[in-house]
Amino acid sequence: MTSRRWLRWFSSGSGHLSAAQPEFTLRAVSIGLGIGCLICFTNLSLGLQSGWISMMSIQSALIGFLISRMLPAPLTPQEIIVVQTTAVATGTMPLAAGFVGILPALGLLSEERDGTPPIHLTWLSAAAWSCAVAFFGVFLSPPLRKQVIIEEELPFPSGTATAQLISVLHKLPPPDTAIHRRRGYRAVEEDDEPGVSEEVTDVSRQGPLDEGGESEREFVQHEGWYDLAWSFGTAGALTLFAYFFPAVFTIPIFGAYLAKEWLWYFTPSLSYVGQGIIMGFPTTVSMNLGMFVGWAVLSPLSKLAGWAPGRVGDMSDGARGWILWVALGIMCTDSSVSLVPVVWEFIEDAMRPLRRGYARIDGDQPAKRDHEDETPDRLVPMTWVLVGLSVSIVVGTILVWLVFGHEGIKPWSTVIGFFLGGLLSVIGVRALGETDLNPVSGLGKISQLLFAWLQPGNIVANIIAGGVAEAGAQQAGDLMQDLKTGHLCHASPRAQFYGQLIGSSVSIVVTTTAYTLYNRAYQIPGPSFPAPTAYVWLGLARLLRDGQLPQNSAAFMAGFSLLFGMLSAFKTYSGRSQSGFAKYIPSGVAFAIGFLNTPSFSIARLIGGLVEFVYRTRYAKKDGGGDIRLVVIASGFVLGEGVVSIVSLLLKTFGVGVVSCWGCGHGLCGGCPTIG
Template sequence: MASHFTLRAVLVGLGIGVLLCFSNMYFGLQTGWISMMSLQSSLLGYAIFKPFQPMLRTKFTPVENVVLQTVAVATGTMPLAAGFVGVLPALELLTEDDHPGGAIVLSFRQMVLWSLGVAFFGVFFAVPLRKQTIIREQLRFPSGTATAQMIQLLHEGDEPATTVRRRRSPSQEDDEAEEEEEGTPLLEDAEDQQKDHTWHLKLKALLFSFSLSSTYTLLTYFFPVINKLPIFNWLCFNLVDFQAWDWYFAPSLSYIGQGIIMGLPTTLSMLAGCIVGWGILSPMAYYTGWAPGPVDDWKTGSKGWILWVSLGVMISESVLSLVLVTVTSLAKLYRRSASFDEANQDEAEKDVPKHMQVPNWVTIVGLIGSTLLCVALVHVVFGPILPTGLALVAVGVAMVLSVLAVRALGETDLNPVSGIGKISQVAFAGLIPGGIAANLIAGGIAEAGAQQAGDLMQDLKTGHLLGAAPKAQFYGQMIGSLVSAVVASCAYLLYRTVYTIPGPEFPVPTAQVWLDMSRLVNGQPLPPHVSSFVLGFAILFAAIVLVQHFESHRPWTRYLPQGMAFAIGMYNPPSFTLARVLGGILVYVWNGICNDSIRAAWLKDSPYRVLVGPVLIIIVASGFVLGEGAFALVNMIMQACHVPHF
């Protein structure tokens, strides 16, 4: 346990997590996009410890890296878990018609208390699910598995060696032992030199991409025009004013990096949503008089009109996907219980020793305590807006929906927190008719539980593959959540003080989605003529989900659009989507080059291609995202100090 849970891993994880928290707050307020950044956390953690490895009394090990990235992820994802990029800005947008007294603006103290209230119960929800989903069923949790592979790759050649768990026959183990015996010191020295050279290439790529993105971010402050290039106006010689419809290009390296992380299929789905929403539906709504206001107006403009269509797509895909995952999981559990015997028990992967697991009494006491803490702090912050009994019901609903979210995450790598929040809003509309503010708070509680549970389950999958102690990860998650309750509140307060939220720099589209959904389920009418489009697109994407589920073995199903990505492309302006698509193309081309499916003579013998390979593009993407996320804070300080710019 002591070798897994070390003070140095926790402190470095917190440092990285604070950076990720500010970065996620920045991107979340802009587009609603939040990333776990577990791969990036493990990479940064290793980069920090690598130069000091020869001087350390005990080496920085893979299991320490697991704890480090667990702490970092818990700290970095609080902007979404506590609703700083959705629920809290939505409460600030309330009008007198929505809620007596209008907008609800929390003070710093209230934000910290709210964050503490929703920060822990999702963690305790996840602990009992570990044995069933990870040990018995061995669900994939693709991001957690990828992080384990990244950590193994980073620490390859370090002592003590750790490998990702996999079944091997006795003959394979004998062959590996013979290969180890045949090794010579000369060969080992050569291998060590090559590994050091490979690491230096990775570090060089990370520093270069981080510096490039940081420089661009600083330049956007002094020369804002470079962040809005009207390339479509140039292409048509200004015969059509595309920029008036938000069609321009922002060459943001961070959003290119996001596109690299998302991959080409996801970004192409976003592009499809962007074209349909901003290229077809938006002009149509304006010229027919259905949305006569300014394009960027959430209430009367086409931006707000197409948001309803994207909301229909999100709800349709989220609800149906959760139903399918639930039915499939129950069927698997039934078959498993019907056929379970001693042979199957012997084949199951063994768990870590009991002393490395979270004790049952800690889970039970923690679940009760965190539930009571949530109910109490919600009452302190919001008073009678959400009655105590209904706050307790909200935690119960969050627990049920979190179980579904964890299973969906394990099967598909998608944590449907947005859909879960919407389901909770529908449920509470019947319990608190007309209570729009209470509806938002209850939905925020459900989203927090699903987010925290999902994050920990991905991390526990990583730890299981590398032999880390679940107890160490559990404590790391708790520490990260505790610290981030304060850090995230500080970050949001800074952005709210310096910038107008929502405003040109930070439109906070997710807040508008939350508010519109709350108004809808509480009886407020839809904008003119949008209902038929909402219904039509909801049916279309429900059909796509069914086809993807039942015809997944057919290759052509991979070309069908992803509903959530399509919806994001609709409610995000085209500039963000176009940059992400560029990133998706880059990762596709680079992977093709590395796999020799796309020939590039000038990169054929490149050390980056040969030695670093496909992981290089992830490293570059990490530098792009972290560079803008970090230096956005510098821009904010300059904005607060009124540093002159053009």
């Protein structure tokens, strides 16, 4: 096939697997992999810096649509869904496989304190570890989809928003987001008693396309590339400039003393601003409240009182390590409390058939209705699921044993980790479907608690087995948002399944290579990539083994845990009762993230949150693009810095250093030799 004929075949979308899945095309998968690789590098860089990554599902759909406008035959809505499904599966591997937390935590081990030397995996070992955990969540997705999307119709806000965006861009009637079998918070059967409050917005009744949707579509088609290009270029240029002049990203806004001694400086990263826009104003406010309490109140208190005598930034005996425990208490409590109604609902659903007497003595058992609207040839067969899960567990256990050895973790512990991951996936997916938040941080801590009992004293096993369990919950949750989008836009679940498998497979190589290069060029954790979540994993493992906390941290940990436990309970109740107060209650997880990161990360995100709030409330309706325009610009900011970070990595690898260390006297610049 000549190159011209191949290009025509690729552009026309003829390269599909079979006539039953026309949306699964070579061009859709190729574009999805390209976008996903960029997101993967971006998420790895940002995750190692702040512990926070983004699914980027809406951004992937937007960029895929913009790219498709350059082809002779634009992508269909179903192809766009395959694009964003493949991109998300590729881009979220840094978190799902633990490259931003688990592997850096293993590198922090101390033979004197932990009984084992630091573990630094080679490229081959890291790839084997990734392969061990990369597919379990993918094979969990089809049965979970059947339960939470088809039967219970959980809303999955991000997945629904992506479906609505795709419908707008392709001039389709808005997807039917009416919830026919759910009323309020709890899932009920269609023949349940009436009279329960039901607040549902059935956008399918609004007509084919409103005026606002038309203006957003016109904006994306005519101005989307321009805004994406200038935001991408600006963020990339600023990042490259900061590589050669590191002081640009460490501005001592409150003076050199506070910057050097108390880590109060500002990083004007447009990527952080873009993340703040994507997170939204409430989340960034919660994060900055945590930053203020942690770094302006508790950090000086612990230092001046002598509870944390080391340097403020020291994670072992400094204030940063002291406030880590308070953050850990907040995260565990907030996540656990928010899971209570989800677990309770899960138990109620399991018990409902018994209460309703489905198993009748006379054998006249009512048939359960199947609400699936896809034909069998478009679904993932259950035999594939069973074989895939079995192979994932067996092969994954063998690979983990080969990588870490019998002394690192017993094979039976890894098997339990996979089964625990399946259970936690059900809980995490339900929480994500209701609240748009996958509480994997809390779920990971639950798994660590269990393995502290199963293999007491073995910190390596505690971290690894916890990572195995968390990986399934994280991946299944991320992919479920995509399946919700596909369900609303009538895309083939099997085509999405193929995209998820391909994206996860490619991401093993991409993520492992990127992490290996970063690890060779930079100290991880270190000044440029502090990897804050690594200290959370290692800190909890040590606490569960030793039971010792830094001086007086237990009282503050208990107090803040109690406070945010009550706030989380009130927020959960307010969400169930449809109260408007819930959005004003700080998010415990975001509040704790403000503790984990230095103020420089949170301040920039607050700027993004403020931009999002002002633009949405004052300018979105006047501007032609509405909220979509800000999403495009934020995507350019995030991807621009992520892509140029690859350039910075290559420069660092080949020994190209900074041009000038002027202004780095405070010793905080990542690329200067003045770092203390």
